[in-house]
Amino acid sequence: MVGPLEIDFPEMYISHGQYQSGPHLAKQLLDFPDSNLNQKQLQQVLGIINFIRDFIPHVSHSASVLSALLNKNPPPRSPHHTEVVATFKNMAQRPPPLTIPSIGQLILQTDDSDDYWEQSLFEEKEGKQSYCGHASGQFKNAQKHYHTIYKEILTVKYGIQKFDFHLRTRCFTV
Structure with missing residues (x-):
């Protein structure tokens, strides 16, 4: 075999024909609170999720719930929004490795x-x-x-x- 078996990029880890998102992105999500995110924090959370969405199944529905909070006339915040953020944070910690x-x-x-x-x-x-x-x-x-x-x-x-x-x-x- 030619070349290294493992490559560790800042955003991606490649090993033995599989790749995963870098752990620092998942750690960044943990820095955000589950509830009462301000507009900037919400945009940052959605940005991170968008970056790692290929590794997390069933993202669109949950992301659209949070994206609606960025609208001009957002729906009132609810416990469901808190659950969605907590779910994203949990799922991002252990995304399945993808096979090349x-x-x-x-x-x-x-x-x-x-x-x-x-x-x-x-x-x-x-x-x-x-x-x-x-x-x-x-x-x-x-x-x-x-x-x-x-x-x-x-x-x-x-x-x-x-x-x-x-x-x-x-x-x-x-």
Whole structure:
């Protein structure tokens, strides 16, 4: 094998074909209080979450709850907002390592609801599935009124766009 087995960048740790977000980002989240975040703190929390969102499944719905607090006329703060911040802080401490896809069969797993979409990319090799990535988002207002089939097609499209680098030259399963 040529080159090092481990590389430790400030934002990313790569080891044995897997990568994780750097621990300092998760530690930064712990510096924020769970409740009564001011506008600047809320923006900083959402910025950190946005940076590590590929490592944390099911981010979009929770992030949109916090993003709504940045609107011109925000909803009143509630215990739910505190729960969301605490959940993010907890999930960011132990994000699953992502596998860099190699020669195995790629599987794009999609899911959508009325308002949100998400997909995960897995690699199946020698009977074992490895987690390669995650993406999620919110449908635009017009898209929220689409028929379920069209939302599912849109979700697959977003997944292919997100994981284009890995899927472009490969056969994969949806």
